[in-house]
Amino acid sequence: xxLTVKNRYRSALSxxxxxxxxxxxxxxxxxxxxxxxxxxIFSPFSALRGxxxxxxxxxxxxxxxxELNEEEQQDLNRTLSFLRERTANLRLARQAxxxxxxxxxxxxxxxxxxxxxxxxxxxxxxxxxxxxxxxxHKTILIGDKEIEIADIAxxxxxxxx
Numbered sequence: 001x002x003l004t005v006k007n008r009y010r011s012a013l014s015x016x017x018x019x020x021x022x023x024x025x026x027x028x029x030x031x032x033x034x035x036x037x038x039x040x041i042f043s044p045f046s047a048l049r050g051x052x053x054x055x056x057x058x059x060x061x062x063x064x065x066x067e068l069n070e071e072e073q074q075d076l077n078r079t080l081s082f083l084r085e086r087t088a089n090l091r092l093a094r095q096a097x098x099x100x101x102x103x104x105x106x107x108x109x110x111x112x113x114x115x116x117x118x119x120x121x122x123x124x125x126x127x128x129x130x131x132x133x134x135x136x137h138k139t140i141l142i143g144d145k146e147i148e149i150a151d152i153a154x155x156x157x158x159x160x161x
Contacts, residue, residue, distance in 0.1 A: 062115035063122070065105045068153065079155045083140070084132040098129045099158035102142055105151040122153060 020027045046052070068076065083100070087093040107120035127143025138149045 057110055058113065060121065062108050062113070062119035064119055065107075065151075066153070072154075076152060076155060079157065080132055080134060080140070080149065083129050083155075083157070084134065087129055087132055090130070093128075093130050096129075099127065100129050100142060101126045101156040101158065102140070102147060102152060103154040104147045105153060 083098065086096040086098055102125045103122055104125060105120050106123050107117070108115040110116055125142050125145050125147065127145070129140065129142055131139075131141040133139050134149055139146045140149060140152070141147075
């Protein structure tokens with residue numbers, strides 16, 4: 001950078017911010033921005049929406065679905081039978097108000113991940129048991145989440161109210 005450019009910037013810096021009269025032509029054409037709106041200009045933003053979530057999804061570790069042994073399968077069947085009796089219809093489910101903690105297998109739904117269609121993760125769902133349908137749909141309704149019985153790894157029943 002040559003000396004004349006440095007001097008030009010130095011002289012502009014020494015003058016400071018320009019001052020305008022309240023009703024001059026420049027101020028009427030370019031009114032000052034209120035500080036609240038001005039702050040929005042400099043607030044941070046994400047140029048790529050969903051990018052951080054996509055990166056986090058790629059970091060997620062997926063596992064193979066494990067098969068239950070015979071004893072675990074029998075315990076699961078007993079628990080499902082107990083829940084089926086207590087939630088045979090909506091009225092019984094409301095009266096029983098059984099809270100359960102279900103650990104279930106959720107397959108990878110990211111088509112761009114190497115685990116898609118092959119592996120998944122285990123999630124825990126807690127809520128009130130509303131319906132157990134082991135015959136027709138083969139699902140259990142916990143809160144507002146419907147879970148396939150084949151994907152259940154464990155069920156723990158909480159206290160009844």
